[in-house]
Amino acid sequence: MSPAYPLASLSSSNLFFSPLPPNHEPPAGKANHGRYMLTIPWSAASGHELAFDPLSGVLQYAVTCFEGMKCYKTDQGDLRLFRPEKNFDRFKRSAARLGLPNKWDNAELVDLLCKLLALEAPLVPTGDGSNLYIRPTLLETSEGYGIKETAFASEALLYVVTTLNLGKGLYASSEAPGKGIRLDACRDYIRAWPGGTGSYKLGANYGTVSVAKKPGFAMSLWLHSHDGEDYLSEAGAMNVWIIKQAADGYLEFITMGLDNGIVLPGITRESLIELLNDHASGKSSVPLPGLPTKLRVVERDISMSEIVTSIEDGSLKGMFGCGTGVVVVQIGEIQYQDKIHKIPHNPLIQILRDTVTGIQRGKIEHPWSHKVPEWDGSGAEKDREEDNVLA
Template sequence: MSTTQTSKIEIRKATSSKISGVDFQNLSFGAVFTDHLFECDFKNGEWQTPVIKPYAPILMDPSSKVFHYGQAIFEGMKAYKDDNNDVWLFRPDENFKRFNNSATRMAMPEVPEAIFMDGLNELLKIDQEWIQKGNGSSMYIRPFMIATGAGVVANPSDEYKFMILLSPAQSYYAGEVKVIIAEHYSRAANGGIGAAKAAGNYAAQFYPTNLANKDGFQQVIWTDDATHTKLEEAGTMNVFFRINDTLLTAPVSERILDGITRKSLIAMAEKEGLNVDVRPVIVSELVEAAKNGSLKEIFGAGTAAVISVIKGFSYQDVYYEMAPAEDSYAALLKEKLTSLQNKLSEDTFGWTVKVQ
């Protein structure tokens, strides 16, 4: 293993690569990781020297506060390789900003931009051979931070570890998705941490999602905690509803994540001349639209799948299914966004950033 220093990042390269053993045509999402990872510790009130090193397990004290009090946040990003072998990120500034918003909400230190962005760029350059070309191929990027300070006293940690992992990804096909609208469980509450990418938000979803799976549904559309009348998110994604020719989605709030795919789709839909209405969407409104035939589409939006089409939904033990839309907004917007991300069309929004 060789060690060098680049832009204040210590680099320890792996002596050999495991890339030859990877079947890039049959990847399970988030299961395969590249040769290296990025790591930087926060100790004594300041960030230490960052390091890129071979991917390997980490050693932690059993009393580390992440295990006991759940101080853990993350982001989801992607990088793409164009036909010229250049690597591009999609709106990384938005991920960086949201990461630090999550850190603030979880009483964790903000990560300096130089550490986040320089570390990410250098890591992608080192493992760029893992990024496959072609529409549908990408590199999924997982920045995360955990509390590593030892002790079981219930207060914020004084030590943290920030890391970035890379995982090659193919097109994400969710198949036909059927959802159930939540009538009791909630994803988040006013005053809570729903707007943060906190690990606990996702853990809390697993049980009600398991219940939905047992009834034959793949995901849950979450409703507000107070009245369970407002439609908020679908599984781990923001959610859109098309009623007649209007695209509806809930506004971001303390309960709803400010999704980067979500805001990108809104901008693209408006540019395409589609009618977009960002407002609270009521369950009764959706049910009535399903009954009278004006509900044309429902789809989730997120980094992994970009867009995941929802075939139908259940509410109060009644299932409503939609016929496939002939002029699908979901298909149009997914094609436009993935084409832009893969540099197959002009980026008129200025969202793509070249890895230098």
């Protein structure tokens, strides 16, 4: 899906920023947020003018999408991103689903993001589980009231904000028996359905996450039903996996497929699939010590009845979620139909987590780890309104 009009090009060379005064103090309650915001207003008519209408599509019809990314600081003090082009490819896909501009140059957007992160470098924490969380957001600012003749927004705003340590509280949940998170298998709310927008990272998909979560549980395990069965979708905002011993002796790592459009194509999910397949084939340059080579990755539907039966017969060997926020997290219990089902602890889950975070933090050198160039804003300090703004 592409707009019927050309998009103004995105160019990191147009960047300017307003330096903070030396006596800057963050507002009350915002000490954990980044000091700068990258803003990129866009207009079909003039390229980059912004007029925020009270009838704008974002306010009236939730025409907005976003991405979740993280910046890590290595032991040597440099900053790393994890596969940022993958995030921006998915960002484009979500934008196209909403009729928002989606033809930017990913390399230019990565360059702009890196300049924002370079300015925030002093805030980026070190240590396992620590991170600077990044939220690129795109929204329609033109009038979106009623059914329009064209499906495409004529004005939009892309901005990027940051905050500290999203997901850190769940980081240790893969480490020891009894530390896995608790999920409530939710039958009262439905996150997504075939043919809907569940496979896109739209703001409207996440508004019910907190409302649906029951006290005492980390998040909801979303279900969708057909033919009398409850099938897994996602958990909170995570992709979900089970580890199961197959009858032929293989250890299966099973996650829901993407064909029905219910599950978000997660970057961590895709990375785990690649790592596991490479390990099983013997071609991997990234070691997964302790994992058997006799394993297979399976993408298919997973029902709650299969989980319950597999617990009872002993074939279920573990269960975990993955995503940008949590990276990889062990699932310890599921409440389903008012009964608690305990999931076996599996130390292989921590191996997967430590491998992914090792790449993210530069402990394992890998093409997926994108080094952020140093930049101090030299030559970009301006007071006038321009194309791309750090302020």
